Amino acid sequence: MNVKEMAKRAKEVSYKLTDISTEIKNRTLKKAAELLRERKELIEKENQKDLIAGEEKGLSKAMLDRLLLNEKRINGMIQVLNDVASLNDPVGEIIKMWKRPNGIKIGKMRVPLGVVGIIYESRPNVTVEAASLCIKSSNAVILKGGSEAINSNRILVNILKEAATSEGFPEEAIQFIDTTERLAVKEMLQLDEYIDVIIPRGGEGLIRFVAENARMPVIKHYKGVCHVFVDEFADLEKAWNICFNAKVQRPGVCNAMETMLVHSNISDAFMPTMIEMFKKAKVELRGCERALQYDPKYIKPATEDDWYAEYLDLILAVKIVDSLDEAIDHINTYGSHHSDAIVTENYTNGMKFLNRVDSAAVYINASTRFTDGNVFGLGAEMGISTDKIHVRGPMGLEDLTIPKYIIFGDGQIRE
Structure with a gap:
């Protein structure tokens, strides 16, 4: 499946995700946690392939550290899945409601962003963090990890999809660009018809490239000084x-x-x-x-x-x-x-x-x-934003929703 077809499928399914119950979303997350626990050895085996390849390519110690999935970090991903499952579901929450003199009631309700694209380097645990938050917030997600973590990301996505299928959550809502080709990123950044927001996580070079080439809104931080x-x-x-x-x-x-x-x-x-x-x-x-x-x-x-x-x-x-x-x-x-x-x-x-x-x-x-979404009690984070529109700081569950105006009338017409 090419990138455009993935994005199109993600968009189509995104319109149906608000109908998915909180119970199904939580069961999906908990099932994924179970599967991660059961398949720790397999995950470490796949991660080892990436670490060996990274050493051969001369990746820095910092990059190799970000790439590593040991028992402690796998347990951390399991904890993230269970933590996100325990959070209140923000989708459909009425933030406020007021009544106008003509009797119309106007309110604001939290709704999903739609399709979230995340482009990230090294850290395969981002696969689980991003997918877990998108599942709970009823967003479709398109995951594009770095070539250095391809084996680790692939096994994690397979586990997430298996959990989704077994619990009744649409597995099409979790899309993974399973290629190391950089052209896939360029194509992804042009698909504003299907992808509502892009979140880059990685080095300053990657983030600047995404910000300069994306046709949809980008939530980012360039670096952490x-x-x-x-x-x-x-x-x-x-x-x-x-x-x-x-x-x-x-x-x-x-x-x-x-x-x-x-x-x-x-x-x-x-x-x-x-x-x-x-x-x-x-x-x-x-x-x-x-x-x-x-x-x-x-x-x-x-x-x-x-x-x-x-x-x-x-x-x-x-x-x-x-x-x-x-x-x-x-x-x-x-x-x-x-x-x-x-x-x-x-x-x-x-x-x-x-x-x-x-x-x-x-x-x-x-x-x-x-400064970390999980440490702040947000369950996990999509990234840390230094922007000033929509979200700033660790981007958690509520930040993957936006307000929609809802209006209740009883036949009123405007004079």
Whole structure:
């Protein structure tokens, strides 16, 4: 089946999905979870094919880490399916209702977006996350994973389709572009007649290509240049732990810290211990002139490009600033509007940071690593949007619906 035919079938079935009961949708998700549990070994076997091929192609450690499906990550996918099944079904929910002087009642009701296309690199768990959310929100989904994960994605889609068929959910609502040809992506982006929205997940190059070539709306974030600002009123123990976690816990993901900003009034107390912690973790530091003085042999001079960089690796840019305003201006200038944090015990400074930092997720005294749909209690996410229309931040179940006006009359006509 070619891409256009897939999209056409997805569109046709999408009109019928609102008739599917919540019970059937939940049974489908729970059945998929059962099948994943039963076929762990098979999934790992197929994933191993992709990992071996990825190593031969010279994929980076960060890319191979995203590609990996071990028992922990398969259990995570199982948990996602069960979590999404436990969420309230947003489809058909009446958001509000009001009555006009002529007696007409007007309301807003949540309805599915329709057909959601998702184009993603490396991470095969996205297959399960995206499909689970689309199933529960009564959207058809077209999945286009990267060539590096073709075997992993194929087995996961087969399991999802099997679960759908067994529980009465239309398997045509789960479409998978089973090819490594890049031309398939170009064709997909032209099918605005059938695909209502495209969500790209991957590197900045992929996202820019999709945004520049898609004929339908795109929900995206280009990159994750996330910051942690250590305020002059920070608790040092909190600051050390938060900064270390934000950089080191999993450096190859979009919500990892890429630049650390430190107030000059606390830098003498904060920097020496922080540098030693990063040294032990083998984090390469690139600092401004003032940061260099704390360890000129270890810290490399930062360039202008470093402030814009998404390293996705154990590399960190460090800048000493003289005020909260300077930190906020730096984040709004160089950041990607993804996730940024302040460490402070000063309420006024914390609230000023929350209000003025123009990002999808803004934190006080917590690691940026929490920006994740599942962690936020959304069950899963389609991606993290830094756009400002329709959705911003982790895109969860409700964000796959939009309001539709519904009107109840009793014979009224307009004069």
